[in-house]
Amino acid sequence: MSKNNTQSKLLDFFTGTPTYNDDKDASDYAYFSAPLNIFFLSCLLLHGAYMGVFSYLKIPLMVALDGVCVVLYTAFVIILKRVKGSWIFCALLSALEIYLHQICTVRFFGLSPGFHYLLIPLMFLSVFIRKKGKVYTVLRNIMIALASVTFIYLVVFFIDYQPIYNLRSWLNTGLIIINCIISFLVTAVFISRLVVSLDEKRSELDTSVNEKVNEIEKMQNQIIISFANIIEARDGSTGKHVKRTSLYVEALVKELKNNGDFPDILDDEYMHDTMLSAPLHDIGKITIPDAILTKAGRLTQTEFQKIQMHTINGKEIIEEAMSDIENEGFLKVAKSVALYHHECWDGSGYPYGIAGDEIPLCARIMTIADYFDALVAKRSYKAALPTSVVFDNIVEQRGKKFDPVVTDAFLRIRDQIDEIAKANAD
Numbered sequence: 001m002s003k004n005n006t007q008s009k010l011l012d013f014f015t016g017t018p019t020y021n022d023d024k025d026a027s028d029y030a031y032f033s034a035p036l037n038i039f040f041l042s043c044l045l046l047h048g049a050y051m052g053v054f055s056y057l058k059i060p061l062m063v064a065l066d067g068v069c070v071v072l073y074t075a076f077v078i079i080l081k082r083v084k085g086s087w088i089f090c091a092l093l094s095a096l097e098i099y100l101h102q103i104c105t106v107r108f109f110g111l112s113p114g115f116h117y118l119l120i121p122l123m124f125l126s127v128f129i130r131k132k133g134k135v136y137t138v139l140r141n142i143m144i145a146l147a148s149v150t151f152i153y154l155v156v157f158f159i160d161y162q163p164i165y166n167l168r169s170w171l172n173t174g175l176i177i178i179n180c181i182i183s184f185l186v187t188a189v190f191i192s193r194l195v196v197s198l199d200e201k202r203s204e205l206d207t208s209v210n211e212k213v214n215e216i217e218k219m220q221n222q223i224i225i226s227f228a229n230i231i232e233a234r235d236g237s238t239g240k241h242v243k244r245t246s247l248y249v250e251a252l253v254k255e256l257k258n259n260g261d262f263p264d265i266l267d268d269e270y271m272h273d274t275m276l277s278a279p280l281h282d283i284g285k286i287t288i289p290d291a292i293l294t295k296a297g298r299l300t301q302t303e304f305q306k307i308q309m310h311t312i313n314g315k316e317i318i319e320e321a322m323s324d325i326e327n328e329g330f331l332k333v334a335k336s337v338a339l340y341h342h343e344c345w346d347g348s349g350y351p352y353g354i355a356g357d358e359i360p361l362c363a364r365i366m367t368i369a370d371y372f373d374a375l376v377a378k379r380s381y382k383a384a385l386p387t388s389v390v391f392d393n394i395v396e397q398r399g400k401k402f403d404p405v406v407t408d409a410f411l412r413i414r415d416q417i418d419e420i421a422k423a424n425a426d
Contacts, residue, residue, distance in 0.1 A: 036091060037080055039190035043094075044073040046182060053175075057167065072097055119151040144188070152180045224279050240424045241373055242279045247420045248369035249278040255409045256365075262405070265361050273333040274362040280334050281341045281366050284314025308350045314338030336360040341367050344401045364403040368394065368410050371401070376421050387418050 047069040054062035076090045156173050167175075253271045256262060285293060288310055292303045299307065315335045322331055339351070340363035347355030349367075359367075372394065378384040391414060398407040410417065 033080060035190055035193040036094075037077065038193055039186065040073050040076045040080065040090070040094065042186045042189065044070060044077065046186060047073065057171075059167075069097065119147045148181075148184055152177055155180065224276070240426055241377060244373050244377075244420060244424045245281070245366075245369045246275065246278040247424070248372060248417060249365055250275045251413055251416050251420065252365055252369060252406070252410055255413050256406070259409060259412075261409060262361055269329055270333065270362070273327075273330045274337070274365060276330060277334040277337040277362065278366060278369070280314070280318060281337050281370060282310065282314065283317055283338055284310035284312065286317070287313040308342070311339050311342055311351050333360075333362045336363050337366045339363070341370055343367070345403050346400045348401070359403075361403075361406075364406050368402050368406055371397075372410075372417065373421075377426060387421055 047066040050066040051063055051070065054060075054066065072093070076094060079086045080090050156176060253266065253274055257266050257271060288307060292299065292306055295303070315338045318331070318334050318338055322334070325331055337360075340354070340359050343349035343352065343354055343359045343363060344367075345356060345359070345364070347353050372390055375385045375390045375393065376387050391411070394402065394407060394410065398404050402410075
C-alpha cells in the first residue's frame with residue numbers, strides 16, 4: 001500500500017462521515033455524528049497543541065491534564081467511527097470532560113467562577129438564530145462578538161486570581177485569552193455545523209415528505225378518476241366525460257380567480273378541492289338501476305325521481321366512504337358538488353330547490369361544466385349538439401339555471417372550453 005493511499009485513508013477516517021460499514025441507516029445518524037466528529041477532532045488537535053505549549057513552559061500538571069484529554073478525544077473519534085449510535089455516549093462523555101476540564105482550568109489558572117460564565121451559553125445559543133435576512137445575521141454576529149469580548153474582559157481584568165504555577169503576568173493573561181478565543185471558535189464551529197446539518201436533514205425530510213404526499217395525492221386522484229369512469233360508463237358515456245368536466249372546472253375556477261371573483265371563498269385550497277371533487281359529482285349514479293340509467297326513451301315521473309336521488313346518494317356515499325379522511329375542506333366540497341350540482345340559480349333545480357348563494361360555489365361551478373358536457377357529448381339516448389348551440393343555451397340560462405358571475409367567466413373562456421371539448425371528444 002502506497003504512502004499517499006495510507007495518508008488518504010487515515011485522513012478520511014478522522015474527517016469523513018461515519019458509515020458504520022455502509023449500513024443503510026447511517027444517514028439517520030450522519031446529521032449529528034459528522035459535526036460531532038469535527039468537534040472531537042478539533043479538540044484532539046487543540047489539546048495536542050496545549051500539551052506542546054505546557055511542555056515548553058514546564059508545567060507538568062497541565063501537560064498531564066491535556067494528555068488525558070488527547071487520549072479521551074482520540075477514543076471518542078475511534079468509537080464514533082466504529083460503533084453505530086455511539087454519538088449519544090460520546091457526546092455525554094465529552095460534555096462531562098469539558099465540565100471537569102473547566103473546573104481544573106479554573107483551579108490551575110487561579111480563576112474564580114462568576115456570573116460572566118453565563119455569557120458562554122448566550123454565545124452558543126445565539127448561533128441558533130437562523131432567520132433569513134442580513135439584519136438577523138448582523139445582530140447574531142454582534143451578539144456573539146460582544147458576549148465573547150465581554151467574557152474575556154471580565155475574566156482578565158475584573159477577577160483577582162493567582163495561578164498555582166509561576167508565570168509572568170502577561171504570559172498568563174495571554175494564555176487565558178488565547179484559550180478562551182480558541183475554545184469559543186471550536187465550539188462555535190461545532191454548533192454552527194450542527195445547525196447547518198440539521199437544516200440539511202430537515203430540508204431532506206421535507207423534500208421526502210412532499211414527494212410522498214404528492215405520490216399519495218396522485219394515487220388518490222387516479223383512484224377517484226378510475227372509480228368515476230366506471231360509474232359514468234354505466235349510462236353509456238365514456239371516461240372522457242369525467243376528464244372533460246374536470247378540465248372545464250379547472251379552467252373555470254382559474255378564470256374566476258384571475259378575474260377576482262368570489263375572493264372570500266375562492267382561495268387556493270378551495271380551488272384545489274373543487275377540481276379534485278369534480279370527478280365525483282355523479283358518484284351517486286352507482287345506486288341507480290341500469291334499466292333507468294340507460295333507458296333510451298323518456299323517463300316516467302317515478303323513474304325521474306329515482307334519477308334525482310343520485311345527488312343525495314352521492315353525498316351519502318362520499319360521507320361514508322371517506323369518513324376517515326382528515327381533510328375536512330375537501331370532504332365538504334366533495335359532498336356539496338355531489339349533492340347540489342343539479343340545483344339551479346333560480347331555485348328550479350333538485351333535490352332541494354334552493355337558489356342563489358344558498359347553493360355552494362363549487363356546485364354552481366360544477367353545474368355549468370356538467371350541463372355543457374351533457375349536451376355536447378353523444379349518449380345512447382341523445383345526439384351531440386354543436387358547441388355553438390350549447391353556448392347559446394348557456395347565455396339564455398344566465399341568471400336562471402346558472403349563476404350569472406360563473407356564466408360570464410365560462411363565456412370569457414369560450415375558446416378554451418371549445419378546445420377542451422374537441423381535444424377530448426368521444
